[in-house]
Amino acid sequence: MRGEFGFRLAIGAVAILVVVLVAAIGVELTRQSWLSIQKFGLSFWTTHTWDPVAGEFGAFPFIWGTLYSSIVALIIATPIALGIAVFISELSPGWLKGPLIFLTELLAAIPSIVYGLWGIFVLVPAVRQLQVHTPEFLRALPLFSGPPLGLGMLAAALILAVMVIPFTSAIAREVLKTVPVAQREAAYALGATRFEAIRAAMFFARTGIIGAVMLGFGRALGETMAVTMVIGNTPQVSTSLFAPQHTMAAVIANEFTEASDRLYLNALVEIGLVLFFITLVVNAGSRLLIWAMSRTPARAARRVAAPVTT
Amino acid sequence: MTRNAWRRLVSNLFVIACGLSVLVALLPLGMILFFVVSQGVQALNFEFFTAMPKPVGEPGGGMLNAFVGTLILIGLAALIAIPVGVISGVYMSEYAGTRIATAVRFAADTLNGVPSIVIGIFAYGIAVLPFRQFSALAGGLALGVMMIPIIARTTEELLLLVPGSLREGALALGATRGRAVFSVIVPAALPGIITGIVLAVARIAGETAPLLFTSFNNQFFSTDIRQPMASMTVQIFNYATSAYDDWIRQAWAGALVLVTFVLTCSLLARLVTARLQRLRG
Numbered sequence: 016m017r018g019e020f021g022f023r024l025a026i027g028a029v030a031i032l033v034v035v036l037v038a039a040i041g042v043e044l045t046r047q048s049w050l051s052i053q054k055f056g057l058s059f060w061t062t063h064t065w066d067p068v069a070g071e072f073g074a075f076p077f078i079w080g081t082l083y084s085s086i087v088a089l090i091i092a093t094p095i096a097l098g099i100a101v102f103i104s105e106l107s108p109g110w111l112k113g114p115l116i117f118l119t120e121l122l123a124a125i126p127s128i129v130y131g132l133w134g135i136f137v138l139v140p141a142v143r144q145l146q147v148h149t150p151e152f153l154r155a156l157p158l159f160s161g162p163p164l165g166l167g168m169l170a171a172a173l174i175l176a177v178m179v180i181p182f183t184s185a186i187a188r189e190v191l192k193t194v195p196v197a198q199r200e201a202a203y204a205l206g207a208t209r210f211e212a213i214r215a216a217m218f219f220a221r222t223g224i225i226g227a228v229m230l231g232f233g234r235a236l237g238e239t240m241a242v243t244m245v246i247g248n249t250p251q252v253s254t255s256l257f258a259p260q261h262t263m264a265a266v267i268a269n270e271f272t273e274a275s276d277r278l279y280l281n282a283l284v285e286i287g288l289v290l291f292f293i294t295l296v297v298n299a300g301s302r303l304l305i306w307a308m309s310r311t312p313a314r315a316a317r318r319v320a321a322p323v324t325t
Numbered sequence: 326m327t328r329n330a331w332r333r334l335v336s337n338l339f340v341i342a343c344g345l346s347v348l349v350a351l352l353p354l355g356m357i358l359f360f361v362v363s364q365g366v367q368a369l370n371f372e373f374f375t376a377m378p379k380p381v382g383e384p385g386g387g388m389l390n391a392f393v394g395t396l397i398l399i400g401l402a403a404l405i406a407i408p409v410g411v412i413s414g415v416y417m418s419e420y421a422g423t424r425i426a427t428a429v430r431f432a433a434d435t436l437n438g439v440p441s442i443v444i445g446i447f448a449y450g451i452a453v454l455p456f457r458q459f460s461a462l463a464g465g466l467a468l469g470v471m472m473i474p475i476i477a478r479t480t481e482e483l484l485l486l487v488p489g490s491l492r493e494g495a496l497a498l499g500a501t502r503g504r505a506v507f508s509v510i511v512p513a514a515l516p517g518i519i520t521g522i523v524l525a526v527a528r529i530a531g532e533t534a535p536l537l538f539t540s541f542n543n544q545f546f547s548t549d550i551r552q553p554m555a556s557m558t559v560q561i562f563n564y565a566t567s568a569y570d571d572w573i574r575q576a577w578a579g580a581l582v583l584v585t586f587v588l589t590c591s592l593l594a595r596l597v598t599a600r601l602q603r604l605r606g
Contacts, residue, residue, distance in 0.1 A: 022503035027425060030416035032409055033473060034432040040439065098346025106343055115347060115593065122354050124591045126531020129580045132565050133357045136364075136573075140424045162453075177353045201532065208336035229503045230438075232509045237440025239534040264442045264534070269447075271538045291439060296440035301433070 020065040040291060048285035050278055059285065067270070072282040074289075076250040080260040084168060084242065085235035087256070088175035093228050093323075097217075100187035100227075103211055113203045116188075131244035133175045139165040139245055141174070146257050148151060161257040166247035169256040174245055175235045183231035186305060190223030193309050222262035223308030229301035233294050239264040263290045330470040349374025358584070365581025368574035376451060378560075384571050388579055390546045394461070398540060398556055399526055401465025406472035407522060413473070414480025414518075415506055421485070430481070433474035435554035445468050453539060461547075461554035468529045475528060479521025482513040485538060517601055520594045525591035531583055533558035557583055 045052075051059065055072060062073030103115050143165030153159050161167075194216045202212035217224060247259020248269055263286045274280040326334070372387050379386030413429055420426045444467050444475035464474075487510050495505035511518070542563065554597040557579050564576035 019502050022501065022506075023420065023587060026412050026416045026419075029409055029412040030425065030429045033413050033429050033436065034475065036470060036473070037432045037435050037439075039451075040443065042448045043447050044443070047446070047450050047454075076598045078603050084429075086366075095346040095349055098343040099350055102343040102347050106340055118351055118354060120591065120595075121588065122350065124527060124587055125357060126533070126558065126583055126587060128531060128565075129357065129584055132561065132576060132580050133360055135565060137356065137360055153482045177350070180350050188414075208332050210336035210339040211332070213339070233438050237442065239440065239442045244562075244566065264440055267442050267446065268534055268537055269434060271449075272541070284446055284450075287443050293434060294438055294440055299431075302434055318366075 019109040020095070022074055037102055041288075042290040045293055048281045048288050048299050051285045054278065055282075059282070060289075061289045063252060065266075067274070067279050069278075069279060072278070073108070073261075074282070076252050077261055077263040077266050077286060078289075079252045080168075080246070080250075081236055081262040081264070083260070084171045084175055084234055084246065084262060087168070087172035088235045089228065089232055090181055091172065091176035092179045092183060095176075095226075095229065096183035097187055097224065099180070099184040101192060101213055104188050104191045105216070107211075111315055114288035116195055119181045119184055122177065123185075127238065129177070130174055130178060130241035134241055134245040138174060139170050142167075142170045145169075146305075149228060151196040160255045161253070163257065164247065164259060166245060167255075167257050167259045167308060168246065168253075171242045171246040171260075171262075172256070174241050175238055178238060178241060179235050180232050183227050186227035187220075187224055189225060190220045190305065190308055194219050218310060226301040226304030226308065229297055229304065233297040233301065236263055236297065237290060237294050239268050243268050263287075334462070347502055361580050361584050364577035366572070366578075367579035368571075369581060373447070373578055378544060381569060381572075382446060386569065386575075388555075388557065388560055388575065390543065390555040391557045391579070392582075393546070393548065394543070394555040395530065395557045397554065398464050398536070398548065399530060400466055401550065402468035402472050402529055403522070403526065404471030405466060406476055406525065410473045410525075411480050411511075411518060412474025413477040414484060417477065417481040418484035419502070419506060422443070429477075433477045435473040436470070440534075441467075441471060441526065441532055442534040445537060445539055446541045448535065454485055456551075458551070459541035459553040460549040461540045461552065464536045464554065464556070465550070467535035467539045468532060471529050471532065471535065473523045475525040476518075478516075479524065480518050483517035483521065484510060486517075487513045508521065516597060520597045520601075522593045523590050527594070529589045530590075531587055533562050537562075542605065 051072065054063075054222045059072060059074050060078060061075055062071075063075050064071045064073045065076060066072075099115075101117060103119075106114060143163050146159075146163030146165065146169075149159055149163075162169060174309055198219060199212050199216055203214050207215070242262055243265035246265060248261050248265060249259040249260065250266070251262060267283050267290075268289055271283055272279075274283055372385060374387055374392065375387050375389055376385070376387035388565055413433065417426045417433075419428055448463045448470070452466050453459055491509055492505055495509040496502075500508065527533035536556050536559050540556060540559075542554045542559050543555045547554055561576045561579040561583070564579070566570040567573065
C-alpha cells in the first residue's frame with residue numbers, strides 16, 4: 016500500500032531526528048573543541064595545570080574530581096539503594112509499597128539547584144562540624160587531611176549519593192520484579208531464611224543490578240549544579256575527602272561564560288565532549304545489562320540452580 | 326549458637342538493614358523539604374511574585390522576570406519537544422521490533438542519560454554562537470532536547486497499552502494506518518500522553534545547567550525570545566552564591582516556589598496514572 020508507506024516514511028523521518036540529535040551533539044562538540052584537541056592532544060588529559068591566563072589547559076584535576084566524587088557517591092549510595100529496592104519489593108507490607116515508591120520518586124524530582132541550595136546552607140556547615148570533630152589521628156591520614164572547610168569532596172559525594180539513590184533503587188526494584196516467584200518459593204520450600212531467599216533472588220538478578228548501579232554512576236558523573244555549589248571549585252588533585260576540588264561538569268558551568276579566548280572555550284568544550292562520551296559508554300553499558308536481564312529470565316533460571324545454602 | 330539460630334540472626338539483621346536504608350534515604354528528603362518550606366516562607370509574599378528584583382542593598386523586590394522567563398522557556402521547550410517526542414513514540418510503538426524503532430529507542434535512552442550541561446554546550450554551539458547572542462530561544466532548545474526522550478518513551482509505552490481491538494476496528498472500517506493512529510489510537514492514549522508531558526515539564530522546570538550559557542540571565546523584564554532571559558533556576562543560583570542576606574532569602578523563596586511547582590506536577594501525573602491503571606485493569 017502506497018499510503019501506508021508514505022505514513023511510515025513521514026513519521027520515520029521525525030523519529031530518526033532523535034538518532035540524528037545524539038550524533039549531532041557528538042559532532043558539534045568535536046567541532047567546537049577542535050582547536051584544543053589539535054593543540055594539546057592527549058596531554059590535555061594527563062597534565063595538571065589549569066591556567067587560562069597563561070593559556071595552559073590540563074584537565075586531569077577535573078577527571079580526577081569527577082571520578083573520585085562519583086565513586087565515593089556510589090560506595091555510599093549502592094548499599095542504601097539496594098536495601099530500599101529489596102525492602103519495597105520483598106519485605107514491605109502491601110499498603111506501604113505505594114507511598115514508599117512515591118517518596119523515593121520525590122527524591123528524584125527535587126531539582127538539582129535545590130539540592131545545591133540545601134547543600135550550601137545545611138550540609139556544608141554540618142560537614143564542617145564533622146571535620147572539626149574528626150580525631151587527630153584520623154586527620155593525619157591522607158584521606159582526611161586538610162583544613163576543615165566544609166566545602167569539598169565529602170559534601171559533594173554525600174549530595175551525589177542522595178541524588179543517585181532513587182535512580183539505582185527504581186531500576187533495581189524493576190529488575191527484582193523479573194525474578195520468577197517460583198524461584199523464591201523454591202528457596203523457602205527448601206527451608207531458606209528470608210536473607211537466603213533474597214540473596215538467591217539478587218544473585219539471579221545480578222546482571223540487572225550491576226546495570227542499575229552503572230546507571231546511577233552515569234547520573235553522578237554528569238551532575239552539575241549541586242556539585243558545583245558544594246565542592247569548592249578548586250582544580251587540584253587530592254586524595255583527601257576534606258579538600259576542595261573540582262569536576263568536569265562543574266568547571267564548564269563555572270567558567271564557560273567567562274572563557275574570553277577561543278582556546279579557553281575549546282578546552283572547556285573538550286571537557287564536555289569527553290563527559291559526553293564517558294556517560295554514553297556507561298549508559299549504553301547499563302542499558303545493555305538491564306535489557307539482557309529482562310530478556311532472558313528462562314535461560315538465566317536454569318543457570319542459577321542452587322546458590323541457596325542449606 | 327547453633328547454625329540455625331545464626332542463620333535466623335543474619336536474616337533478621339538483613340531485614341533491619343533494609344528497613345534502615347529506607348529511613349536513611351527519607352531523612353535527606355524530609356530535611357530538604359523542611360528547610361525549603363521553613364526558610365522559603367520567610368521571603369514569600371505578594372511582592373515576590375509581582376515585583377522586579379531590586380538593586381543590591383535595597384530590601385524587598387521579587388522575581389517577576391524570572392517567573393515569566395521560566396514559563397516562556399518551558400513553552401518554547403514544549404513547542405520543540407512535543408511534536409518530535411510524540412511522533413517518535415508513535416513510530417516506536419507502531420513499528421516495534423523494526424531496526425529503526427530499536428535505534429530510535431536506544432537513541433532516546435542515550436539522550437536521556439546525556440548530562441544536561443553537555444546539552445547546554447550543544448545548544449550554545451548551534452543557537453548562540455552563530456548569532457553571537459544569548460537568547461531564550463537557545464535555552465528553550467536545550468530544554469526541548471532534554472524533554473524529547475521523556476515524551477517519546479512515555480508515549481511509546483502508553484500506545485502499546487491501547488487494546489488491539491481498537492486498531493483492528495479502525496482498520497476494518499477502511500481507515501488507513503495513519504488515520505487509525507491519529508484518529509483512534511493516539512486519542513485513546515491521550516490522557517496518558519499528557520501525563521507524560523506534565524512529567525517532562527516537571528523535570529526540565531528545575532534545570533539550571535543548560536540555561537547558564539544559553540538563555541543566560543536578564544535583570545530586566547523581557548519577553549523577547551531573541552534576547553537573554555531570566556529564569557527562576559539561574560536566579561536562585563546567582564542569589565544562593567551571593568553574599569547578601571536578602572538575596573539568599575529570596576533564593577529560598579524561589580526554591581519553595583520551584584519545588585511546589587515540580588512536586589505538584591509529579592503528584593498530578595501520578596494520580597492520573599493511578600486512575601488510568603485502575604480504569605484499565
